Each structure stands twice: as structure tokens, then as C-alpha cells.
Amino acid sequence: MIQFKNVTKKYGKTRALDDITVDIGKGKITGLLGPNGSGKTTMIKLVANLNKPSSGEVLIDRGPISQEVKKRIAYLPEIDHFYSWMKIKDAKNFVKTFYEDWDDNMYEELLGFLELDENMAIKKISKGQRAKSKLLLAFSRKADIILLDEPLSGIDIFTREKIIETMIKDYRKGQQSIVITTHEIKEIEHVIDDAVFLKQGKIVLQGQVERLREEKNLSLVDLMKEVYGNGKEL
Amino acid sequence: MEFDHSRPIYEQIVEEFKKKLIRKDLEPGGKIPSQRELAQEIKVNPNTVQRAYREMENEGMTQTLRGKGTFIIEDGSMIRCFKKEMAEKALSGFLQEIEALGYDKEEIPSLIQAYIRAQENREEDRGTE
Numbered sequence: 083m084i085q086f087k088n089v090t091k092k093y094g095k096t097r098a099l100d101d102i103t104v105d106i107g108k109g110k111i112t113g114l115l116g117p118n119g120s121g122k123t124t125m126i127k128l129v130a131n132l133n134k135p136s137s138g139e140v141l142i143d144r145g146p147i148s149q150e151v152k153k154r155i156a157y158l159p160e161i162d163h164f165y166s167w168m169k170i171k172d173a174k175n176f177v178k179t180f181y182e183d184w185d186d187n188m189y190e191e192l193l194g195f196l197e198l199d200e201n202m203a204i205k206k207i208s209k210g211q212r213a214k215s216k217l218l219l220a221f222s223r224k225a226d227i228i229l230l231d232e233p234l235s236g237i238d239i240f241t242r243e244k245i246i247e248t249m250i251k252d253y254r255k256g257q258q259s260i261v262i263t264t265h266e267i268k269e270i271e272h273v274i275d276d277a278v279f280l281k282q283g284k285i286v287l288q289g290q291v292e293r294l295r296e297e298k299n300l301s302l303v304d305l306m307k308e309v310y311g312n313g314k315e316l
Numbered sequence: 317m318e319f320d321h322s323r324p325i326y327e328q329i330v331e332e333f334k335k336k337l338i339r340k341d342l343e344p345g346g347k348i349p350s351q352r353e354l355a356q357e358i359k360v361n362p363n364t365v366q367r368a369y370r371e372m373e374n375e376g377m378t379q380t381l382r383g384k385g386t387f388i389i390e391d392g393s394m395i396r397c398f399k400k401e402m403a404e405k406a407l408s409g410f411l412q413e414i415e416a417l418g419y420d421k422e423e424i425p426s427l428i429q430a431y432i433r434a435q436e437n438r439e440e441d442r443g444t445e
Contacts, residue, residue, distance in 0.1 A: 111361055243359070250355050253362050271321045272360045292324040292364065301321030 083108035083259060084129055084227070089138035091124050091283075098124040100283040101138070106276070109256040111249070113270055113291075114263040115306065116280035122263035123160060125280075126231045129261065130157040142227070153181065156225035158216050160232040166205035170198060170215050177219050188252065189222035195251070196244060210241035217248055230262040234269055242269050249273065267302050277302060279309050286310075317358045325360060329368035331405075333377070334398040337388065344392040347385050348378065 084106035091099040099121045106112050114122040127133040128140045131147040142151050164173040170193075178184045193200060196214040204212065213233060220228060230249075234242045246269060249260060264270060277294065279287040286309050287294075291302060298305060319328055336342040348354075351369055355362040369386060372378040377394065380386045414424060 110363065247356065247359060250359060250362060253355075255362050255366060272319055272325050272364065275361060275363050292326060292367070295322060295324050299322050304322065 083143055084261070085141045085144070086125070086128075087139050087141065089128065089135045089140060091121075091128065091133070092136045097283050099128075099135075102283075102285055103138075104278055104285060104288060106259065106261060106278075108259050110275040111253070111260045111262065111273060112276045112278065113267075113274035114261060114278050114280060115265065115267055115302075117265060117310065119282075120280040121283040122280055123231055124283075126157075126229050126261065126263055129227075130155060130229055132157075153183070154225055155227045155229060156181075156220040156223045157229045158220040158231060158233055160235070162204075162212055162216070164204050164215075166203075168204050169200065170202050170204065170218070171200035173204065173215065173219060174200065174222070177223075181223050181225075183224040185222055185224055188224075189218065192218050192221055192248065196248065210237050213237050213241060213245065217245055221248055221252065226258060228258065228260045230260065232263055232265075234264050234266045242266070246270065246273055267306055271302050279306065281310060325364050326368040326371060329354075329358075329360070329365065330371050330375075330377075331402065333372060333388075334402060337395050338399050338402065342388060344388050344395070345390045346388050348388065350385060 086102045086104045086106075089099055089102045090097060102121075102125070114125055116122055124133070128135060129142070129147070131152055140147065145151070164176070168176070174189060196218055198211060198214055198218060202211065202215075204215065207215070217230075217233060220230070233245055237245070249262075250273065253260070262270065262274065271291075274291055277287075277289065277291050278285055287305070294305060295301070300308065317328075317332060319325055333342065333348065337344070342348070349357065351362060351365045354360075355365040358365075369378070369380075373380065376389065378386050378388055411421075411424070414427070415421070419427065
């Protein structure tokens with residue numbers, strides 16, 4: 083459903099993405115995996131339409147990423163994108179006014195599940211709680227496409243597990259597509275359907291995770307070590 | 317549930333249900349969790365759980381009744397087959413490892429017997445203490 087066709091993205095002379103062609107399946111959880119600087123975030127930003135390819139094209143449902151299409155996307159950026167003076171509920175009201183697919187029931191339920199209080203001020207809460215707040219706002223919408231940019235990085239193990247549980251909890255099989263970038267591969271081994279391994283802006287391996295296991299008898303972590311040499315650069 | 321990530325997860329979910337039947341943690345005719353419940357409980361992709369359930373249904377191990385849930389079939393005779401199947405899997409792993417140590421196939425039965433005897437002796441010693 084999300085297609086990259088010969089996509090190159092240059093920043094100055096650096097090729098962040100170098101002739102990428104890939105089809106990200108509908109109804110799947112897809113992991114964009116690779117070390118820092120391999121092009122994961124650049125890919126996600128192109129899908130979120132926050133950036134344009136230097137050449138090639140990114141299509142959703144075979145068409146360009148129009149305003150209409152963008153309404154179906156929930157994007158969780160790596161950076162903290164809410165104003166620090168906001169309380170969680172202010173951020174909620176902010177998101178709610180922009181998106182018709184906002185679901186108050188889902189929000190209330192997730193708030194409890196993630197052990198957050200909507201009167202918490204964003205500048206006063208911990209990094210883990212900020213990560214959970216971002217997740218709360220992304221998953222309180224009935225978006226078909228959810229883009230999660232490094233939702234696990236720099237976060238303690240318990241919060242990471244909670245984040246993964248949230249992804250699985252209300253996942254609408256067949257309808258919802260989740261794209262997640264991470265280098266914490268171990269955490270998402272049993273969560274993703276498809277994996278795309280990136281290295282210096284190129285795709286070095288892609289496939290269905292269960293099939294890769296069957297064919298290679300390797301875990302994703304070990305596969306990653308194989309793909310990137312000894313894994314030292316991770 | 318702990319997974320071996322070098323093997324397909326859906327297979328391991330099916331095996332876990334078979335083991336539960338063998339251990340009688342689950343009875344023929346018994347209800348198993350919904351796909352959503354299981355996915356959440358073991359923190360696995362719901363699509364993977366769906367595949368495991370499809371596999372069990374294809375093997376004739378479970379049936380899904382609309383609106384009621386998924387059940388293990390009443391016929392308990394399959395449990396013997398599962399037991400044998402799981403034993404064969406365990407043996408195949410064992411054989412691979414032991415052969416990698418340089419033993420011939422012919423030596424293996426006596427190796428096992430000697431080991432069992434040693435274990436029994438140790439237990440007896442413990443009993444007389």
C-alpha cells in the first residue's frame with residue numbers, strides 16, 4: 083500500500099536514501115531496521131509527506147500523498163513535538179481538532195492502560211512518560227496508517243514493553259498498517275510481519291520475518307549481525 | 317512464553333498448545349483464548365497468532381464456532397500423535413547435537429542407557445542417605 087519507487091533523497095551531497103524500491107504491505111506491521119544514519123527516519127518522513135524525494139516517488143494506494151491521504155496517517159516523530167507548556171489534555175485537544183478519526187473512548191482507555199494522567203504537564207514528566215504520551219495521541223485515532231519513528235529508543239525496558247503491548251492491543255488486523263523504525267530489534271522480533279533492513283541509504287534485505295526465520299534459521303538479531311557484518315557498528 | 321527467535325513463531329504457538337494437551341493443562345473440547353487475547357497475553361503480532369490458529373484448524377486440532385470461540389476438538393486420540401510428533405522433534409534436535417560431537421548412530425542407544433542408569437543410581441544413593 084505504501085510504495086517507494088526508485089526513491090533517492092539527497093541532503094546536499096549526502097544520499098540519505100539511494101534508489102529505494104519497496105512495497106510496504108497493507109494490514110502489516112513493518113519494521114524499518116538499521117543502524118543510525120541508515121535512512122529509516124528519512125523513509126518515514128517521506129511517507130508522512132514532511133519531505134519530498136529528490137527523485138523517484140512515494141505512493142499510497144497507488145496515488146500521491148494528498149491532503150486526503152494524510153488524514154489517514156498518524157505519525158509519531160522521534161522528537162518531542164508538543165509544546166512543553168502543554169498538559170497531556172492540551173496536546174489531546176490540539177490533535178483532536180485536526181483529525182476526524184479521533185476516538186475519545188480509545189483515548190480514555192489508553193490513558194489508563196499507559197498509566198498516564200491527562201493533567202500531567204509535558205515539561206514535568208519523565209522521558210518514558212513523554213514517549214507514552216506521544217503513543218497515546220497516535221493510537222487514539224482510528225488511522226489506517228501509523229508511522230512510529232524510534233518509539234523505543236532511550237526508554238527503559240518496562241516502558242518499551244508497554245509500548246509494544248499498546249501496538250498489539252487494539253491492532254486492527256488486515257486494516258491497519260504500522261511502520262516502525264528502530265534499532266532495538268530484539269524488542270520487536272515477534273511484533274513485526276515484515277522487515278526492511280537498511281544500510282547507508284540502501285535496502286540490503288527485506289522479507290516476511292517468519293519466512294526469513296524458516297529459510298535462514300536465524301533470529302532477526304542474528305540476521306542483522308549477518309547483514310551488517312559483525313554488528314559492531316550498531 | 318519464551319520464543320526461539322530462529323524458528324517461526326507461529327509454529328511455536330501451535331507446539332505450545334500441543335504440549336498443553338499432552339500435559340493435560342488443556343482438555344479435548346476445551347476452549348482456547350481468542351486470537352486477540354492470546355496476542356496480548358504473549359505479546360505477539362496478531363497476524364502471527366492468526367496464522368497459528370489457521371494452522372491448528374487446518375490440522376483438524378481446533379474448530380471455531382461462530383460467536384462462541386475456538387475449541388480443541390473432542391476427539392482425544394490425536395493427543396497420542398502429538399506426543400509422538402513432539403518426541404520426534406526433541407529427538408531430532410538431540411541427534412543433531414550428539415552427532416556433531418562425533419558419535420555414530422549405533423553408539424547412541426548405549427550412551428542413553430548408560431546415562432539413564434547413572435541417573436537412577438544417583439537417585440538411589442540420594443534415597444539411602
